[in-house]
Amino acid sequence: MNARKLISALVCATSIALPMAAAYAQQQTLVVNSWGGAYEKLHRKLVFEPFEKANNVKIQVVTVYSADTLAQLRAQKSAPQYDVVHFSGGQEVVAAREGLLAPIKPEELKNAADLYPFAAAGMARGEGPAHLVTAMGLLYNEKKVPRAPTSWKDLWSKDYGDHLVLIDLSNSYGMLGFLMMNQVWGGSLDDTAPGLTKVRELLDRSVVISSTPEVQQNFAQNDAWIAPFSQDYGHIIRQGGQPVKFVPGSEGTPAIYFTANLVANRPNQELAKKLIDFELSPEVQAEFAREMRYSPTNRKTVLDAATAADVVTGDAVASLVRFDPVKLESIRLDLIEKWKKLIAR
Amino acid sequence: MRNAMSNRRDDVILLSPGLLLLVLGFLVPAATILVLGVQDPEGGFTLGYLARFLGDPHYLAIAWRTIKLSLLITLICALAGFPLAYVMARAGARLRLWLIICITLPLMTSVVVRTFGWMVLLGRGGLVPDVLHSLGFVRRNFTLMHTETAIVVGMAQVLFPFMVLSILGVIMKIDWRIEEACRVMGCSLLQTVRRVVLPLSLPGVVAGSLLVFTLSCSYFVTPALLGGARLPVVAGSIYETATKTLDWPFAAAQSIVLLVGVMLLLIPYVRLSRRHHG
Numbered sequence A: 001m002n003a004r005k006l007i008s009a010l011v012c013a014t015s016i017a018l019p020m021a022a023a024y025a026q027q028q029t030l031v032v033n034s035w036g037g038a039y040e041k042l043h044r045k046l047v048f049e050p051f052e053k054a055n056n057v058k059i060q061v062v063t064v065y066s067a068d069t070l071a072q073l074r075a076q077k078s079a080p081q082y083d084v085v086h087f088s089g090g091q092e093v094v095a096a097r098e099g100l101l102a103p104i105k106p107e108e109l110k111n112a113a114d115l116y117p118f119a120a121a122g123m124a125r126g127e128g129p130a131h132l133v134t135a136m137g138l139l140y141n142e143k144k145v146p147r148a149p150t151s152w153k154d155l156w157s158k159d160y161g162d163h164l165v166l167i168d169l170s171n172s173y174g175m176l177g178f179l180m181m182n183q184v185w186g187g188s189l190d191d192t193a194p195g196l197t198k199v200r201e202l203l204d205r206s207v208v209i210s211s212t213p214e215v216q217q218n219f220a221q222n223d224a225w226i227a228p229f230s231q232d233y234g235h236i237i238r239q240g241g242q243p244v245k246f247v248p249g250s251e252g253t254p255a256i257y258f259t260a261n262l263v264a265n266r267p268n269q270e271l272a273k274k275l276i277d278f279e280l281s282p283e284v285q286a287e288f289a290r291e292m293r294y295s296p297t298n299r300k301t302v303l304d305a306a307t308a309a310d311v312v313t314g315d316a317v318a319s320l321v322r323f324d325p326v327k328l329e330s331i332r333l334d335l336i337e338k339w340k341k342l343i344a345r
Numbered sequence B: 001m002r003n004a005m006s007n008r009r010d011d012v013i014l015l016s017p018g019l020l021l022l023v024l025g026f027l028v029p030a031a032t033i034l035v036l037g038v039q040d041p042e043g044g045f046t047l048g049y050l051a052r053f054l055g056d057p058h059y060l061a062i063a064w065r066t067i068k069l070s071l072l073i074t075l076i077c078a079l080a081g082f083p084l085a086y087v088m089a090r091a092g093a094r095l096r097l098w099l100i101i102c103i104t105l106p107l108m109t110s111v112v113v114r115t116f117g118w119m120v121l122l123g124r125g126g127l128v129p130d131v132l133h134s135l136g137f138v139r140r141n142f143t144l145m146h147t148e149t150a151i152v153v154g155m156a157q158v159l160f161p162f163m164v165l166s167i168l169g170v171i172m173k174i175d176w177r178i179e180e181a182c183r184v185m186g187c188s189l190l191q192t193v194r195r196v197v198l199p200l201s202l203p204g205v206v207a208g209s210l211l212v213f214t215l216s217c218s219y220f221v222t223p224a225l226l227g228g229a230r231l232p233v234v235a236g237s238i239y240e241t242a243t244k245t246l247d248w249p250f251a252a253a254q255s256i257v258l259l260v261g262v263m264l265l266l267i268p269y270v271r272l273s274r275r276h277h278g
Helices: A002-022 A037-055 A066-075 A091-097 A117-125 A152-156 A172-184 A193-205 A213-221 A231-239 A269-279 A282-292 A305-310 A325-343 B002-036 B048-054 B057-090 B093-108 B111-122 B127-134 B148-173 B176-184 B189-218 B221-227 B234-243 B248-276
Strands: A028-034 A057-063 A084-087 A130-141 A164-167 A206-209 A226-230 A244-247 A253-262
Touching: A028 A037, A028 A269, A037 A057, A037 A269, A037 A282, A066 A084, A066 A091, A084 A091, A084 A269, A091 A117, A091 A253, A091 A325, A117 A130, A130 A152, A130 A172, A130 A213, A130 A231, A130 A282, A152 A172, A152 A193, A152 A226, A164 A172, A164 A193, A164 A213, A172 A193, A172 A226, A172 A253, A172 A325, A193 A206, A193 A325, A206 A213, A213 A226, A213 A231, A226 A231, A231 A244, A231 A305, A253 A269, A282 A305, B002 B248, B048 B057, B048 B248, B057 B093, B057 B148, B057 B189, B057 B234, B057 B248, B093 B148, B111 B127, B111 B148, B111 B221, B148 B189, B148 B221, B176 B189, B189 B234, B189 B248, B221 B234, B234 B248
Parallel strands: A028 A057, A028 A084, A164 A206, A164 A226
Antiparallel strands: A084 A253, A130 A226, A130 A244, A130 A253
């Protein structure tokens, strides 16, 4: 355990120290994290590059996933190296409790007043605002299904035969989908038995997969008709040529929140807040929605018709379901083991 | 005396690079991991993690599946590998070379790529279910994916070369005049193979079986892709525990079970075959 901490500390020390040293020039620098891949490419194009130009600032992007970013923040508590950190797994709740984040007052951000209440709710607890959301609902093959699904309970409908795809709980989308199924059958984070019992009924007519790309593969090759998954990935599958549509379940829409957080004890907080504010702007959010089908959190964001048809927007965004990240973390291991025992043949 | 001393020194010098690699690259990291499995958070000794595995029907079922499938894979490889190795050994040098190339060619592509090939062949609408459907054996949506059959088929294909090459090496060393003598004495070909070649090549079969069995016990890519989440094997369970739930002590405990289990199965096997055949 200690060795692992040491290694991660070394890794982050080198990954931060090098760019920092290089940029120790006249220009101001902000250090931020992004998550790599297509997302980071878009993040740079829509947020970092325009912001650098407009404010004559250098933004140093470090590619680190949410969980590792939190680990780095903890390791750097006495000498933090990031100005703004982005989380997608609810890590901001933990980070704020541990005093790693600096609270932002809504009046300090121009766009805060236009956010849906859920996106700004965390700010009162010292967390950063949510700038994007990806909603979980049902993906279905519109050419194959006898009728389009409308609710989470439709997963139990015999209409879809044995063409179901379920996602393993070791996958974070799978976890979110399961928690919602559990909720519609009367369960909660304290009681996951209803969900597990109901999923047992589905096992004989579904394929259980563990990695995200397998969702697309099952729609493409394995005659899958319906799967609980996210709207952005539904868009990717559709781009890949499958007639797959996303629909939110009528009982509610769990979502993954992308938050932008201000790190405590850093010198450039004014500039960092400006960057966070920029990420909340309707223009940036509209582009994220158009390119990757993320739902905006700013109610003034205007979407074109094609995008609006694919993402959860408007009032629906305001009624998203969120499971308490701290509580979830405390039951996660136990729940995954129960799930593994349930699905094992 | 001097001579013997310097010989020993030479031996040490020759041995040291390999030994160093073994200690640094295998023994130290493996021991570090295994120790995690019997250490409680305060650093004391505990059997708690091992007890969690051995006391839980779920994990015992996973262990049983691993042993059962590995035995089956080994058996299939041996049954199919022995005749092929015999033909290869007795064929002309040119044909043998081509057969060796054919056998080893799959080893040169990644296991993941080969496994994806099987996924296409065995999945819904793939070649195998399609043929079975047109022959009227199965319903239209039949699939072999995510079945134990798929794991066995995929693993046997991956591990087959190890068995064939092990047996081939031994048969090549058997003096073929013994077989001639056998035929002259009136044995048929099959009798010759059964009474002379098979007993003499048993060390190769044993070595191949050991290799195939231990490898199939510790493979996780192929079972994970072809068997899916619902048919876990021990190696896959270790991988999931270490990377997904980050429960390293329990992953280490499962590794101990795997290591000890393989050894317990193998030691009597080696003893037995050695007693019978020098």
